[in-house]
Structures are given as C-alpha cells and as structure tokens.
Amino acid sequence: MNSVTLQNIKKTYDKGNVLAVDDVSFEVKEGELFGLIGPDGAGKTSIFRILTTLLLADSGSASVAGFDVVKDYRAIRNSVGYMPGKFSLYQDLTIRENLQFFATVFGTTVEANYDLIKDIYEQIKPFNNRRAGKLSGGMKQKLALCCALIHKPNVLLLDEPTTGVDVVSRREFWEMLKKLKMQGITILVSTPYMDEASLCERIALIQNGKIMSVDTPDKIIGSYPVDLYAVKSENIYKLLVDLRAYGEVASCYAFGEFLHVTMKEGSGAEQIEKYASGKGHQHVVANKIEPGIEDSFIRLMSVRDATKS
C-alpha cells in the first residue's frame, strides 16, 4: 500500500518559462521514511507544496494517504502534517499558545495526542511561555514538528527540516523521526544534505526538477558502476589540475581533503600514483574507496549532462 504517490507531475512557473518539476513519479510506501535528496532549487519545495494542496500541478496526478490532491484536498488537510522549510508558526504567540491553537483548529486537544508528541515536547516544555519568535533554531524545529503532529496525521511531510540547524540538533531530529516512523507514520522528508540520505529507508535523488534515481541508499551506492579512488598529495590544487588533464581520468573532483577520481577502463591506483609522481607531486596517496551518496549523485548528474549535450 502506498501512502504517497506522484505520477508524471509537472509544474512550471512564470507562464511556463521556468520548469520546476519535470515529469516526476515516485511512491512512498506506508510507514516508510523516505528522503527527497537534492540541491537547492532542485524542485523539492514545489513537490511538497503540490502534495500539501498549496499548489496545483500543471499536469499529472498525485495522492496522499489515499486522497487525490485536487479532488479530496480537504481530506488531505486533516490527515497530513506539514512542516514548511521556513518557520511558519506565530512568532508572537508562545509555545503553548501555538500548540493549542493548531490543536483546536484541527478539532482536537493537546492532551488527546500527547503521547505522540511527548518525547519532542518534553524538550521544549521548560520554555512553554516563551514566544516562538524568541526560540533558537533547533527549538523552533521541535515546536514546528509538534504542531505538525498534534492532529495525529498519517503522513508527515517535512520540507528541509534540518536546514540551518546545528549538527547536534540535526542528529536529535533524525532520532525523533525514527521514533515517529516506529509509530506507523509515513514520513517524506527533503534535505540538501547528502549525509542525511543514509538515514532514510529509501531516497529519491532529484536535480533540476527531475528524479535521477529512486532506491535504498545502499542500492544506490551499490549501483556505482566503476572503482572510486581517493587521492591526495602535498599540493592538492595542482594535483586536481594535473589529474583533470590526464587522459586516463574519467572524473576528478575535490572531496574534503581528498580528490575523488574515477578512471577509464583498465586503470588503477598505481597508474594515478605513477602519473602524479611523474608530474613532480610528493607524498602521493591513492586508495580505492567505497563511494558515498554524494559520489553517486555527482556521477548521476554528470551522466545526465553528458547524455543531454
């Protein structure tokens, strides 16, 4: 059973001049923690706004919790919890007032669904009488999550919940999502951070409004077709320039303190080391490594660019 389905969804802005979402289809299974991974401007927010009935797609169909986003938009609003990327609660109301307000407009009370938000709410409860506008970024996110959960939704849509939040709060936030998932709530979350992808059960990689791949993080990494090498030397910038000029190198980009390099057929680590030493580099290290989601993303992106041009 699918909780969220999109079929050939297309959305343009500016009278068709800007293509935001290009023929996107994917499904999120019930009770799944699904990640929509892509850089800024990839079309993630547009997809969320279509799913939350705030935006009408140009073509295609979508459903959330079994309801069509166009026909049954009222039903969707009762069964979906949405947390926009931008903090959108009342800044001049306190934590408690915000929570109470959203509970009452959904026709419920804070107490009725307290067990669902308990873990998260307990953390911000000491600041109950503080205005939402005066909270720290992490606390705002927690409050927003509480408000999105207060009516016990079947599906939770979180648009970049961890953007602009410190590392510790981010980790806590993902722990919370895992707990919510265990309560049977389907979660669709978007993020521009590749390292968060492995925390999802399945992910969709999105770029320029197009889905590049949908699978589990392991399978996406596993489908990386060639060997990947991490290379470094004393002068990392010169190495980057030199390797890019090398005919045997297929791709080369900076990744932390290393360069990630893929080779054309038949070449290996020794060739890289030999070539680099020949160019006068000292302390050259080249190791074969396991690719990460980011490597997969970059490869998918370059393959797409190559087929396009």
Next chain:
Amino acid sequence: MRVLGFILRKEFRQILRDKTILAMMFVMPTVQLIIFPLAMDFDVKSVNVSVVDNDHSTYSRSLISKIGSSGFFKMISSASSYKEALKSIESGKSDVVLEIPAGFERNLVREGSQKLGLSVDAINGSKASIGGYYLNAVIADFNAGLDVNLKNRNTASQKIEVTFSNWFNPLAMYKYNVVPAVLVLLLTLIGGFMTALNIVREKEIGTIEQINVTPIKKWEFILGKLIPFWVIGLIVFTVGLCVCFVVYGIFPKGNILLLYLFAIAYLVALLGFGLLISTYSNNQVQAMFIAFFFMVIFMLMSGFFTSTDSMPHWARVLSEFTPVTHFVKVDRMIILKGSGWNDVKTEFFYLLCFGAVLNGWAIWNYKKTS
C-alpha cells in the same frame, strides 16, 4: 463556528500583545482629535494692515482707528509712501496696504466722493478675499456714517438691509466642521490600514501557509481577521466621541444609535477595502503604500478639508465614489445638525453598496489567487 471562535481568540491575543500598536490605536484618536481641530483653522482672524496716509486729516484718522478697532485687523505699520508699504508686503509682514490719498477729507466734504487704494497679498487666496471683504465692509460702514451720507439718507445706500444668523455652528467656528471629520479619519485608518497590514503580515511571515494546510475554511480565516478590527474600530469611535465631548463639548445632536449604525456600515465597507488591498499585495510595504495612496485621495476628495460643493463637477462625481465622503457628510449632519433617518438614508444605502462591492471584490480576488 467553533473554529472561528478559536481564530478570534488567537487574533485578539496577538493584537493585545502588541503593546505599541495597541497604544497607538487609542492614543492616535485622542491626540489627533485634540491637535487637528485646534491647529487647522481656516477662520481669518488677523489681517495685517499697512497704512499709507497721505492726508493726515480727521477723516483719515477716524477711518484708521475704525479699522484698527474692528478686531480683525492689526495695524502693523504706517508708511510714508506706497512703495515703502509694498516692501512690507514683499517681506510678508503685512497682508493689505490701505492707501489714503491726499485731500481725502476735502474731496469727501466738497465733492461727496473719494477713492481709496487697497492692495491685497493674494498668495493665500481665501485669506486675501476674506480680508479684502472685511476691510471693504468696514470702509462701507465708515462711509455710511459720514455726514454727507447721513444728510441724504434716502438717496444713499439705505435700500435693503440684510441681517443673518449662523445655524448649527453659530460662531462659524472651523473646529465644529473638522471634529466630526477627524472621527471619520480615525475609523478609516483602523479599518483600512490595520486590516490590510494584518492579513498581509500572515503572507509575509508565511504563517498563512501553515493555516492553509489546516481544515480552516477561507471564510473563517477572513472573518477571524475582520471581526477584531471591526470591534476595535467601534471602540476607537466611542473613545473619539468621548474626546469630542470632553474637549470640545460637542455631543451628537442627532440619535446616537443612528450614528453607530453608520459607523458599523462604514467599518464594514472599509474592512472590505483593507481586505481588498491585502489580496493585491505580497508584503507589508506594498500594502502600506497602496493603502496610503488611496487614503490620501479619499481624504482630500471627501470634503474633509474643503467642501465638495466647491469642487469642479468631475471631482464632485469622483468624490461620490469614495465611502469616506458619505460618512463625513452624515457624520456632520448627525452630530451638528441632528439629522434623522429620513435625511441620511440615501447615504446609508451608498455605504451598504460600498460594503457589498468592496467585500465581494476582495473575496472574489482572494479566492482566485489562492
């Protein structure tokens, strides 16, 4: 309906929390009602006169002292020549130059007629004409008291005597005209500005996004926004009426319930106007400027400062199309004249039309855009 209750509770909580705005909403009417009518005064009270007396006779002296004692004129200088007197007009010291020619008394007595020179600084048109008119009246009075004219009473100016009394504003004081209008200004600011800004703020901060994914219906959201300002508008109106009574002793001569009926209808129209602005603007600065643009036009065209009767025809037609005009008119009629329902019912239907059109348009546009 229950949901509307929750929204209203939230709105009032937010409004009451913003102490600056709250204070402004109540300080503004009081201060404006006190300052405006006292400062804005179109009555011509003191006209500065420069006299060039070339005659230095009994007659010329008694004319000058008659002018000086009328209370409207201040004799600020007596110049020896017209040229010199003109300089005091140029420097802005005097408004009128009265030139009495040489042989003034002699010619009056001998020939029964004489001419006087009046030069009026006409930069401020109304002051010039009123000042000139007053001075003429004083001179005419002086003329009537002359021996020559007293002797042949039947042939001279004694034909029809006009006496008059001012109704509704016996002393013809400008403040009675402007106080009811300031009351209207207050309601206009609350109804137009505050609602527009409040709704646009939800758009700007993005909270409307969160509201739109809840089961709150559009009419609930709109009413939740309009009702608080409708209530506040009426409270401010009441405060304004109290200030009028305490400071100026103006108490509505007409039925006070009728006045409130109009205030209610007027606020509905203005709230619709605020809502309409909010549907066309995306942030508070836009809303502010659009609202300000229309408010200034409304104010200037409404007969607030100058009577609509003295406007050219096209402007009078235009002024009929602003709700402010009608409420200003009715407000003055009820407060000063004590007009009843029959006198003002046409205006009431005008206001109802404005309410229906503005609100209808706003809701139609609100639906279309989201």
